[in-house]
Amino acid sequence: MLVRALLVLLLMLNLGVTAWWGLRTPPASSAPAASQLGVARLQLLAERDAPARSVAEPAAPNASAAALRDATTPPPSAATATPPPAPAPPPVAAATEAPAAETSAPLAKTTRCYSFGPFENADMASSARRYLQPLAQRIAMREQRTAPARGWRVVLPPQPSREQAQALAQRIAAAGFNDYFVVADGAEANAIALGRYRTEDAARKRAQSLNAAGFAAQAEPLGDARASTWLDVAAGEGFDPDAAQAAIAIQRRSLDCAKMR
Numbered sequence: 001m002l003v004r005a006l007l008v009l010l011l012m013l014n015l016g017v018t019a020w021w022g023l024r025t026p027p028a029s030s031a032p033a034a035s036q037l038g039v040a041r042l043q044l045l046a047e048r049d050a051p052a053r054s055v056a057e058p059a060a061p062n063a064s065a066a067a068l069r070d071a072t073t074p075p076p077s078a079a080t081a082t083p084p085p086a087p088a089p090p091p092v093a094a095a096t097e098a099p100a101a102e103t104s105a106p107l108a109k110t111t112r113c114y115s116f117g118p119f120e121n122a123d124m125a126s127s128a129r130r131y132l133q134p135l136a137q138r139i140a141m142r143e144q145r146t147a148p149a150r151g152w153r154v155v156l157p158p159q160p161s162r163e164q165a166q167a168l169a170q171r172i173a174a175a176g177f178n179d180y181f182v183v184a185d186g187a188e189a190n191a192i193a194l195g196r197y198r199t200e201d202a203a204r205k206r207a208q209s210l211n212a213a214g215f216a217a218q219a220e221p222l223g224d225a226r227a228s229t230w231l232d233v234a235a236g237e238g239f240d241p242d243a244a245q246a247a248i249a250i251q252r253r254s255l256d257c258a259k260m261r
Contacts, residue, residue: 111234113257114241116250118228125229128248138234151222152203156192165190175213234260
């Protein structure tokens, strides 16, 4: 009987302790007191790492979303990156244009060609050309020799004095030209002769080489070889050759338009 009474007592004690433990009020936290005293509260490692993980985890989706936007966003096109160039302005017409009469355009079938001349000198030919220019479709000036030359020479014009002619001759020799002499008297005194040639081409090549060296040499024909100046004119049906001949006081002759330059 005594043992049964002890067992019942122990059972009652256990039930009482269990009821008390379940129904008791938990004590107030002591953290405010610790904060008031300026002492840091003890914190477990698990509690310290938990906030860091909670902050770092949401950032990953943001970074992935930004990378996804960068990958899916198309790059700016060339049309939007650089503005299109402004249209080029239309070409400006040349300030000076060749006269319509001297163009190389094909001549019409109704065009008639004439040759006016010979003129005594180039000045008279230029004056007649100014008169015929508005009336013609094309006009060209040419020279024609009346007799063949007996040869050609290269010469420098007379110098102001004998001393200057000699000094110029020394400069010519120093430049490597050896065929020369200074004219002593006559109408061409103090001129410098630089050789005689059978053909015009040889004389002009000699003159060009002297000109390139800085000397104003000229190629001239020998003998009574004179050149005359002519004007070749191509004009339409409205052109009156008789009136033009009377105006410039020079004779004319018909010309094959195919020979017009």
